[in-house]
Amino acid sequence: MIRLHHVPWSRSFRVLWLLTEMGIEPELIRYRIGDREMRSPEMLALSPAGRVPALEIDGITLFESSAILHYLCETRPEHGFGRAPGDPERVRFLELLSFAETMASLIEQLNLNHIFLRPPAKPSPVVIKLNTARLRATLAALDRMVAGDYLLEGGFSAADTMMGFNLFAAPYYVKLDPWPGLQAYWQRLEARPGFQKAAATEGPQDFYDRAFYPVPEG
Numbered sequence: 001m002i003r004l005h006h007v008p009w010s011r012s013f014r015v016l017w018l019l020t021e022m023g024i025e026p027e028l029i030r031y032r033i034g035d036r037e038m039r040s041p042e043m044l045a046l047s048p049a050g051r052v053p054a055l056e057i058d059g060i061t062l063f064e065s066s067a068i069l070h071y072l073c074e075t076r077p078e079h080g081f082g083r084a085p086g087d088p089e090r091v092r093f094l095e096l097l098s099f100a101e102t103m104a105s106l107i108e109q110l111n112l113n114h115i116f117l118r119p120p121a122k123p124s125p126v127v128i129k130l131n132t133a134r135l136r137a138t139l140a141a142l143d144r145m146v147a148g149d150y151l152l153e154g155g156f157s158a159a160d161t162m163m164g165f166n167l168f169a170a171p172y173y174v175k176l177d178p179w180p181g182l183q184a185y186w187q188r189l190e191a192r193p194g195f196q197k198a199a200a201t202e203g204p205q206d207f208y209d210r211a212f213y214p215v216p217e218g
């Protein structure tokens, strides 16, 4: 039994996508952000902060998307999606997995300000402006890191699935127009059969209600 605790088009997409690339179809336990079940004792036993993803696999449970991707790569090395110690791409692989969370934490802040805050709470234009600029800087950095078709010259890896969620979400806040190479990379990711299959499992996103959220005046 492989069971993924999942919010569609959230960070748990990273895990769904890598599993799909490996030909593994997990049982999905779906939540929506804000669901009480995400803070239930059962969920907290799987993921102590009540976050997704959490993965039940091989008789154990893991949380944190990066740790899950590492585990999947190390226990299923035949797919070649990881970079083991000693591999010349190991260091860059590790950097990218963590860097994806540097970027995702900015997306999370923007989601909070643009989407989750409800009156009387007010989004802060200053915080939005700052986080948008910081997100832009991480995208410019990512653009410089694309090495050939993927993030690692050796080919598609879990670093790409880690960035998949980011590149789905970031363009709602920062347009990718200044970086044609990054856009082409994202199109290559989206064109992969594994991505298409995982995206079909997700269905259309219903989280963002417009195509772009500009920085508000103020």
Ligand SMILES: N[C@@H](CCC(=O)N[C@@H](CS)C(=O)NCC(=O)O)C(=O)O
Binding pocket: 007, 010, 011, 012, 033, 034, 038, 050, 051, 052, 053, 063, 064, 065, 066, 101
């Ligand atoms: N660093 C964690 C972050 C997990 C995380 O924050 N997931 C979000 C969805 S993208 C979540 O579960 N949010 C629920 C909440 O904040 O209540 C990871 O990469 O797995």
